[in-house]
Structures are given as structure tokens and as C-alpha cells.
Amino acid sequence: MKSIKILLAMMLTIALTIGLMAGCSDKSEETTAPGTTESSPTETTGADTDGEDANAIGFDYSESLDEKGFWKDVTALDHVTLFDYKKIEIGEDVHAISDDELKQQIDSLVNSYAEDVKVEDRAVVDGDTVNIDYVGSVDGVEFQGGNTQGNGADVTIGKTTYIDDFLQQLIGHKPGETFDVEVTFPADYGVEELNGKDAVFVTTINHILETKVPELNDEFVTSNFAESESWKTVADLNEGIRSEMQKSAISVYLQDYVIDASTVSSVPESLIEFQEKSMLDYYQGYAASYGVELDEFAKTYLQVENTEALLAANREQNEEMAKFYLIIQAIAEDAELALSDDDVKEYFIKQYSEDDYSALVENAGMPYMKMIVINQRVLEELQENVVLA
Known part of the structure; x- marks a missing residue:
């Protein structure tokens, strides 16, 4: 807050x-790879x-x-x-909401109700968000910061930054599998005992996270908006969102208009x-x-x-x-x-x-x-x- x-x-x-x-x-958001001194x-x-x-x-x-x-x-x-604030004429170019604009707003609204679902019955592919645990070691000795302590870490292949090709080696494995990920720390990694060292991370894939966007139908509208907005159908939602978008466009216009007029x-x-x-x-x-x-x-x-x-x-x-x-x-x-x-x-x-x-x-x-x-x-x-x- x-x-x-x-x-x-x-x-x-x-x-x-x-x-x-x-x-x-x-x-900015900072990411540190396995093997750092962060926890x-x-x-x-x-x-x-x-x-x-x-x-x-x-x-x-x-x-x-x-x-x-x-x-x-x-x-x-x-x-x-x-100005004559008791009668303000506003053109269609200001208040008209196109079908494309309405669809974009509704898509955004529906997407905000998306949920992450744990998936455990398929292999990891590039771009997946995966929850993993790992224990890292160099020459058979574990090092500080290289262990998730069983807490699990969410990583997205192609987005999250880990050393070497750590995340790419997850591709093809399934949840429940435990395997070795072999990487090499950069020579200038910044931790003396890890600079340029080969490391092995015993890695377990816990689950894959998939984002499930709900289907836009009357049931979705009723369950989420009947009480707050009295919308019970997709048609109600379309009409209500269009009205709110129109009010917003008019409000923004008026804030400039009162100064200009x-x-x-x-x-x-x-x-x-x-x-x-x-x-x-x-x-x-x-x-x-x-x-x-x-x-x-x-x-x-x-x-x-x-x-x-x-x-x-x-x-x-x-x-x-x-x-x-x-x-x-x-x-x-x-x-x-x-x-x-x-x-x-x-x-x-x-x-x-x-x-x-x-x-x-x-x-x-x-x-x-x-x-x-x-x-x-x-x-x-x-x-x-x-x-x-």
C-alpha cells in the first residue's frame, strides 16, 4: 500500500x-543466475x-x-x-467507440482473469514457464547460493537470465524428472571460486505453468459482473464496456475543452x-x-x-x-x-x-x-x- x-x-x-x-x-528488475551468492x-x-x-x-x-x-x-x-458549460456539443470523432477498440478492451479485461495452471503431463518446450529445484556443485562440492532449498523457482525459457544454456537444457524433460544440467560460469562471473568453473546442477522439474484464459460467455459474465455491474450476458458486458469507454473518452476531452473554451x-x-x-x-x-x-x-x-x-x-x-x-x-x-x-x-x-x-x-x-x-x-x-x- x-x-x-x-x-x-x-x-x-x-x-x-x-x-x-x-x-x-x-x-529495474534484476535476475541472478544459479551460482550467485544470492539465496x-x-x-x-x-x-x-x-x-x-x-x-x-x-x-x-x-x-x-x-x-x-x-x-x-x-x-x-x-x-x-x-463558456456555456450547460450545453457542450461533442463530435462523433470523440465519443464513438469502434468495434476493434471495444474488442481490445474486452480482451484485456478477460485476460486479467487468466489463471496459472500447473501442467505435469507433457515435456518442456521453448518459451515455457517452469518451476524447478536444483542443487549446484563445482568439483562435487556444493556452493553458496546454488541451491533452491526445495522452495522451487519459476523460470521462463527465453526470458529468465541464467548462466550459459542452463534453461535450454530443460527442454524435452517432463515434470517429475531429475537430471544433471552442466554449465560453465563466465571467466568474469564475479565470484572468485566460480569464475570460469564447470558446474553441475542436479535439477528437478516440478511442474510447467500454463496461463489459462477463461472463455467469454454468459456464465463468465454472470459469475464476475452480475453483482457489481448487473451484467449477466456477453451482450450486457459489451454494452457496459462501450458505455464506460465512451464516458472515459468524453471525460478526457472535457478536461482539455474547459481550458480551451x-x-x-x-x-x-x-x-x-x-x-x-x-x-x-x-x-x-x-x-x-x-x-x-x-x-x-x-x-x-x-x-x-x-x-x-x-x-x-x-x-x-x-x-x-x-x-x-x-x-x-x-x-x-x-x-x-x-x-x-x-x-x-x-x-x-x-x-x-x-x-x-x-x-x-x-x-x-x-x-x-x-x-x-x-x-x-x-x-x-x-x-x-x-x-x-
């Missing part, structure tokens, strides 16, 4: 689908976002907001000339500062989980020299986000939209099936939570006012 700080910073960004992470590089043949590294944000900048998400969830001391309508005379600096502080706090959460300072994180993972360079690189994006939020508030002001604490609770129950969001309120404050809901309410209202051409 992501830390509260990161979650808070992401909530508004995700809700409005304006990303700031384009330049962020993830830590297992594959090792995945990455940010642990459950860590405490010890170096966080202490950003107060509600500091710039009033009790209504509006920007403090800002009347958005003084800065924005609105509005006239903004100026953007209060407090809104831009909010975006900048929010962005820094977002990245600081990750930096803390990696155990590094923000400047070091920016240089290593965001490919910018330091925090100042990060702000400069994202200045235009932050200004656009600030402009967007200003316009959204202008619409809310014009529509006289006001929210109670109960409205916020209702939103979180509906969106996240969770009525206890006290940790979020404690960390961000109710004004920030109200702003999130106001933004979503406005976007939902805009969608309801859309006229499809």
Missing part, C-alpha cells in the same frame, strides 16, 4: 488524469512505498483552501470568463505554488521510501539536476493544472455548488466502498477532501450536459 502522503498527492492528479510522472524511471535465482528491487516519509517537506494540503474547499481568498469568476485573465500565484508543493511532496514520499534526499532522487530517477530544475521542468504543467482547477472552481461558483461533510462521506462510499476515510482527513484536512469531490462533481455535471453530435 502506498503511504498516506503519496496517496493524498496522487488522488487529485489521478482523478483529473493529468500526470506528472512522465520522466520517472522505475528501478534465490531472481531478485526484484523497487521502491517500498510503505516506508515512513521521514524527509517529507511537511506540505499542508488544506492550507490554501477555505472551509468550502475553494481556493482561499480567490473568487475564480474574477479571473475566468466561462474558457478565457483566463490571470492565475493566482497561490494556485501554482500549491501544484509545485504538491508535486514536491509527491516525489518526496518516493525519495524517503528509497532512503535518499529529494535532490538525489530527482537526479537519479527523474533525470534533472536538482529540485529547482524539477520545478522549472514542470512549470508549464503546473500552470496548466492551476488554470484547470481555477476554471473548475469558477464553474462551481457559477453553479453555486456547496458540499457538506456528509456529501464527502457519500462520495467516498460510492467511489471506494469505504466510509472510514479518517486517515485521509487527518492528513489532508476536510477542505482538501471537499476540493477533490467538488472537482469530480463539476466534471460529472459537465458530462451530463454533453450533447453528442
